Amino acid sequence: MATFYSIHPETPQRRDIEAVRDALRQGAVILYPTDTVYAIGCDLNEKSAVQKVRQLKQLANDKPLTFLCDSLSNVADYAQVNDPAYKLIRRLIPGPYTFLLPASRQVPRLVMNPKRKTTGIRVPDSPIAIELLKALGNPIISTSALPVATLHGGSEPEYLIKAELFDRMDALVDVIIDNGQDLQHQMSSIVDLTVTPPLVRRQGLGWEAAIAWGAEVS
16 A cells, blocks of 8 residues: 655645655655645656556557656756746746757667657646755656556546546555645646747646747647
8 A cells, every 4th residue: 555645735744745756766656646646656767666556557658758847947857958948847837838859968769759858847836846846856757647547558538536537546656745726737838849839738737828939729
């Protein structure tokens, strides 16, 4: 069974954040809230944990994994960010956006797209996620825990209440964080910054703002 933490969504308890950080450093896979859906994640640099995340989501090694950073300067450590991309990201973060960018050498091969050498990066508007990132000192994998039907052999999306999600994931992850809020089902918007002009590849939360700042719909 997973270790359960109830963490305040706006003022996360330091002791609990540090406990989850320690678990991440030891290779834990966690279920945690973001500013969009709940995510399955782990320390970006823990190879065995990344593999476990892939197994849980049934993702092949050629499928890139998104990860979270705590700031624009942190994004620049893991991706090649040109001036137009920098300006757009600065206007949209923190927020519900996944930015597709050319990966830097700091991104593990197990995480990036092996052919295009690109990666997906988010800076979430989530105090829990941001405090975890700051405590850990490096990015955290973030792949949607919804829908989870594929984890049980299904093919149709399922929209669960939080208790159902926690019950299903209890034996699959090491840590579960509850933020005390209702479960969200709307995904992040995907903004491709490897092309000019930038393209919104998925119209999730906040996609209109990305268009207002110069992106186009693919």
